[in-house]
Amino acid sequence: MRVPSSDRISVVVHHFGGDGRPVLLSHATGFHGWCYLPIADRLAERTTAYALDYRGHGSTPRPEDWAVDWDRYGDDAIAAAEAIAPDGGLVAFGHSMGGAALLMAAHRRPGLFDLIVAFEPIVFDPSQARAEEPSPLVRSARRRRPSFESFEAAIENYSSKPPMQAFDPDVVRLYVGHGFRPAPEGVRLACDPEHEARTFETGATHRTWDVLGEIGTRVVVVGSADGAGPAEVAPLVAERLADARFVEREDWNHFTPFEDPAGVAELIGDAIDTELG
Structure with missing residues (x-):
């Protein structure tokens, strides 16, 4: 289904089926909802799953001349969640x-979610942000x-090189099958590399860090031990939230939802x- 968000964008929400309470799956930069099928x-057997495509990703268009603003990704999440569960919970x-x-x-x-499981969310202290050379993620995206x-x-x-070489093969097929569009040259990425790069580049600019203590929703923050920025900040995010529990998996990394879908599904169920x- 398509649901209205800000900037006259219609956010695409995929219904993956299942039997049980509704669960919304929310994707990482450069990917799309189908990667979480x-x-x-x-x-x-226990949930009815949905997933959204954020603007500029998958089947949701990017507004023309839009300079990436992470707050608008928050708008898209609200639009999808309210469409699935208008009464919250x-x-x-x-x-x-x-x-x-x-x-x-x-x-x-408040009240829109009963529980959020946040796997290494991109929430940094903006006061610690500093001008530096583009990160490897930005350079790689460009x-x-x-x-x-x-x-x-x-x-x-993609299957022949990292990081996707380690992904579950179904995830790679879904990433390509729903993340590319027919084009004169063959197929072309739906998420433009520059849009992906700008999203990475501006990830430390939103002010979510400052309001974590005001969020009343129960949150399970999941972190790995791979040494990257999101893994390092995950326990700090949990500490600042009003009602949170931190789970660290030393055997996981930032891409584990794509490498071990069964393990992550078990974590969500637990x-x-x-x-x-």
């Missing part, structure tokens, strides 16, 4: 950027090959049982 499938899983957007939504719409001669060629390319009974 393997997680949804493993939760299907939703459970949500957010990965990276998707975790930050869910926290924005929870701050602006160098990303935007098109291939076919879907099959794209799958073969969080629902533990936090909501």
Whole structure:
């Protein structure tokens, strides 16, 4: 379904089916909702899963001449969540950027969520931000090959090199199948590399850090031990939240939702049982 958000954008929300309480899956920068179908499938006996595509990702368009503003990702999360659970009480899983957007939504719409599982959300202290050379993620996004001669060629390319070399094969196929569009040259990325780069570049500029203590929603913050920025800040995010529990998995990394969908689905199910009974 398509639901209205800010800037006259209609956000695409995918219904993945299942049987049970509704759960919203919220994706990371550069990806899209379909990448989380393997997680949804493993939760299907106990939840009804939905996933959204944020603006400029997957099937949701980017406003023309839009300078990336992370607060608008929060608008998209609210639009999707309210469409799924207009009376509130939703459970949500957010990965990276998707975790930050869910926290924005929870701050602006108290009661919208009963529980958020935030996997290394991109929420940094903006007072610590400093001008520096573009991060490897920004440089990598700007160098990303935007098109291939076919879907099959794209799958073969991504499956042969890191980080996607370690992804569950279904995730790679879903990333390509729903993240590329037919084009004169073959197929082209729906998420423009420059849009992805700008999203990475501006990830420390939103002010969610300053309002974490005002968020009343129960949050399980998940962190890994891979040493990257989101992993380092995850326990600090949990400390600042009003009602949160921190879970660290030393055997995981920032891409684990794509590498081990079964393990992440189990974590989400355990969080629902533990936090909501």
